[in-house]
Amino acid sequence: MQSPGPPPPFAHTPYDGSSYPFTVGLRPIEELTWLEPDPLIADHLARKRELISGALESVFRAEADMIQAQHEVLDLICENLERFHSASHRFEKRKVFVAGVSEPVCIDHGPPLLAASLIVQEDLVIMRASPEGYRLAAASLCFPSSWSLEEKFSKPMSKIHENVPGFNGARMGRTVERLFENLKPGQLVCRYNWAIYDDANLYHPKPKQIEPAVRDADGNFLANLFLRVERQTLKRLPKSRDILFTIKVHHDPLSFLRAQENRHDIARGLRNQLLALKDDQLTYKGLARHREALADELSRLVNSEGRST
Known part of the structure; x- marks a missing residue:
């Protein structure tokens, strides 16, 4: 058993025009690509274990009647890993050996959703239908991007996204609700x-603002910043009819960008999306104070020597 091949930095680039911020942007994917184990899996799982042992209620919550849905998620994840990811995961009875992790995970120990979260890098959220819309009924959420499970647990999507510009009272919220209602078992979609x-x-459970001190000695921003891409997938659980929402975080230093062969295209796409954000969207992303400086630095990278065609 060995770790998967190394993922390139910037493995997903939704800012290249393939999707846009504050839109739904769902696309179909195959079961083969549903989960994304990569060479960082041992480090990510170690961080999950630290959070779970130190602050369980901050990263895991489940309503009392969610146990069967949790089992369903665990079974689906184990089935997918056995089928498609035997290079990184090995199963012996009810124990899972993960590449780079010294101790196996006993998947019969503790809440099933928590066990599932300890064998994949993805965070796992179960959404259940209710009169107010789909609500967050169970989750193992160790790597949130500026939101708190403690604050959002058991709330419907309208409350979960109440601070997201353009979600409530606009087409986006209604579109998401219809997608949840119409998603069929066997369908698998993702967004970024x-x-x-x-x-x-x-x-990162709290809203984030980039600090002025992030510039390096030469006054550059990119050297001390990280580009965080969330790959989110949706799957209807065939038995409970709940929706499983997975979140895989890719967190790349922007300093790596200068070494990428396609750095000009990445910088151009990121700059274009940055400049297209409205004021409330910039504030939500924590970029209101630094957009122009970031855009200028990305522009210099776009126009640097070796520009791609």
Whole structure:
């Protein structure tokens, strides 16, 4: 058993025009690509274990009647890993050996959703239908991007997204609700979000503002920033009819960008989306104070020597 091949930095680039911020942007995917184990899996799982052992209620919540849905999620994830990811995951009875992790995970120990979260890098959220719309009924959420499970637990989507510009009272919220209602068993879709942070932490439960001190000695921004891309998937659980929402975080130092062969295209796409954000969207992403400086630095990278065609 070995770790998967190394993922390239900037493995997903939703800012290249393939999707846009504050839109739904769902696309179909195959079961083969549903989960994304990569060489960082041991580090990510170690961080999950730290958070779970130190602040369980901050990263795991489940309503009392969610146990069967949790089992359903665990079974689906184990089935997918056994089928498509035997290079990184090995199963012996009810124990799972993960590449790079010294101790196996006993998947019969503790809440099933928590066990599932300890064998994949993805965070796992179960949404259940209610009169107010789909609500967050169970979750193992160790790597949130500026939102708190403690605050959002058991709330419907309208409350979960009440601070997201353009979600409530606009087409986006209604579109998402219809998608949840109409998603069929066997369908698998994904979407992407991106954000910029000034540290390498995966656990970000509070809103983030980039600090002025992120410039390096030469006055550059990119050297101390991280581009965070969330790959989100949706799958209807065939038995409970709940929706499983997965979130895989890719958190790349922007300093890596200068070494990428396609750096000009990445910088151009990111700059274009940054400049297209409205004021409330910039504030939500924590970029209101630094958009122009970031755009200028990305522009210099776009126009640097070796520009791609």
